[in-house]
Amino acid sequence: MSTAGQVTEVKRAVREAVERSRDRVLEISADVQRHPETGFREERSAALVADWFTGMELPFERGLSRTGVKARMTGGGSGPTVAVLGELDALLLPSHPLADPGTGAAHACGHHAQIASMVGAAAGLAAVQEQLDGDVVFFAVPAEESTELAWRRELVRAGELRHLVGKADLIARGAFDDIDMAMLCHTAGEGAPRLSVGDSHNGSVVKQVLFQGRASHAGASPWRGVNALKSATLALAAIDAQRDTFRDEDAVRVNAVLPQGGSAPTAVPDRVEMEVVIRARTVGALREACAAVDRAVRAGAVALGTTATTETTLNYLPHHQDPELVELCRANAETLFGPEKVVRGWHRGASTDMGDLGEVMPVLHPFTAGAVGDAHSPDYQVTDHVTAALEPAVLLAWCVVDLLVDGAAEARRIMDAAGRTDEDGRGRQDRTAAQVRDDYAALRGRFDASYTFDGADTGAGGDAGRVRRGED
Ligand SMILES: [Zn+2]
Ligand SMILES: [Zn+2]
Known part of the structure; x- marks a missing residue:
């Protein structure tokens, strides 16, 4: 495949496949929203994801950093591996109207929509799997939010966790060693643009x-x-x-x-x-x-x-997105939503463990509309699951298509720009996965x-x- 027209055809097939899964994607977003679970305790949400992967006949591992679920879709050709992530966890916010009455957990950061956009992207990409020159990992990751830290410290002392937040723990365990770049789409607060790209975090x-x-x-x-x-x-x-x-x-x-x-x-x-x-x-x-x-x-x-x-x-760690991935996402978002709906993001005072992942590989983290209220407040709620979950599924899957068609030239170019391709161009990082992890651990250790x-x-x-x- 080489012409732009062929890529457009592949993207059309992806979009149609996501659309065929529309009801189930919207339902999983609403289902996880109705059953919030805090970090490292997301058993029910993880089981829904596992069921989805089973239904798609995708091989997967589960129980990573307690609750993570990771599936791999094999491309028609070999090449770099791109991950689409979905964060599993809710906040502890008993005053939220959708809070679990028993635990006080509530989806006041919209992560349930990420789970839906991740499995929706899997449904879309399954239709064009053979045309991808590289694998796609779909990874439900635990514990992005910093909650219940005393309990998590106990788990660290007991040797069950190495770090207090999900992606840091997964990196330390090597769960990202076989992935070359990663992306997710997060919901923003009320009044946010349709999509913002390139935001950074403290x-x-x-x-x-x-x-x-x-x-x-x-x-x-x-x-x-x-x-x-x-x-x-x-x-x-x-x-x-x-x-x-x-x-x-x-x-x-x-x-x-x-x-x-x-x-x-x-x-x-x-x-x-x-x-x-x-x-x-x-x-x-x-x-x-x-x-x-x-x-x-x-x-x-x-x-x-x-x-x-x-x-x-x-x-x-501070979060900075890969500028090349941001550009690729912006182009796809402008096609999907119209250029006037896509804005350049800004620096946010909040924090995310995508900062940690960005230290070991290129990452992408656009923000979508679809919610009302301010994030982490009792009035924050995803009310439009199409905007928050379904359309981001198409967006993320289109980004994966651009990265992995044509011998994965775009993925390799981005890895090269990020200094992670060896001179043979085979998509291997210039440091071994273990070295990348060691460097990351050393950086953490400075604090x-x-x-x-x-x-x-x-x-x-x-x-x-x-x-x-x-x-x-
Ligand atoms: Zn949050
Ligand atoms: Zn969040």
């Missing part, structure tokens, strides 16, 4: 800080106490004092809460927990903002003479640390504060 880091002082009678002998709450409030003030130093273009956000602020006002608080989420647009800005928060924590500890034990975990800082230790030279354990 990376995010979580710091859990425990300030420990000494309790004493708050009325009779407060001077005997060491007030951990005052350390925490000073640290918060010190964080706020630095906001002017964050550059606009870095989109830094620092948000903190005190999940535990002391037990009773009759005693000097000796144990206070602070949790901080730090976000920024680049790895460098994220590290700088983390260092600023560390200084603020130490300032609070030194001022009162408490100890501050800090555990830092990288949540998501992950835990240490205790003793604000009361004045040291031999009189310098306040010592890092007692580990490195910062």
Whole structure:
């Protein structure tokens, strides 16, 4: 196949096949929406996906990072592998009108529509499978959202998970080793353009800080106490004092809460927990903002003479889409929806684990309309499953067609531009999959640390504060 007309014919066949699956695609979107499950617990949703793959006679694996389901469609020729993803998980939002009354889970980020667009794309591409020079993986992935972190930390300690979010865990397990590029289509908020392409997202880091002082009678002998709450409030003030130093273009956000602020006002608080989420647009800005928060924590500890034990975990890497994939998607979206309906995306302050995947392969993450309300709020709901799920199924499948027809020339060109094709042009990455994973782990490792800082230790030279354990 070589002419544009032939590609148009293939795309027409894809669209007709998606249309034939219309009712089932819309039903799976609504079904998953009605049965929300939080990350790493998406058993029912995963079973629906598995049933779909079984019906299509696609070989698949399940139980990846607990609930992931991954099917492979073999192309007529060999070549690179393109993945279409769908995120399985819901948020924890009991006030949402469609929340599960038992668990409080609710699809307030529209991920159910991604599941439908993924299986819809599979239905569409099955009609032209023989004309693709490369495989297509359809992958339902768990736990994009950062919820139930205490439980997830237990799973990490128990060795069941390596990371707190789905794609990071799947990457570490090698579940993306046999995939060369990946795409999904996410729903946007109310009033969003029909489709936006090329949006980027902040990376995010979580710091859990425990300030420990000494309790004493708050009325009779407060001077005997060491007030951990005052350390925490000073640290918060010190964080706020630095906001002017964050550059606009870095989109830094620092948000903190005190999940535990002391037990009773009759005693000097000796144990206070602070949790901080730090976000920024680049790895460098994220590290700088983390260092600023560390200084603020130490300032609070030194001022009162408490100890501050800090555990830092990288949540998501900054997300940047592959520019060539974005262009390919834009062209297809303009054909499907009309050029006036497709806009160039912007930088979003939120975060996604597609940032992690973008570190190991080219990724595409357009946003579609079809929902009302603001994402992650009780009024957010996909109300138009055709716009949110069915049409994105055609869009994603068309992108796959462009990538994999003609000896997968376009996929190879994009991999080459991303520095991932060897000189033989066989679509192998220039690093082995294990090397890519190692580099990714090393990047994560630059953030992950835990240490205790003793604000009361004045040291031999009189310098306040010592890092007692580990490195910062
Ligand atoms: Zn979300
Ligand atoms: Zn989301």
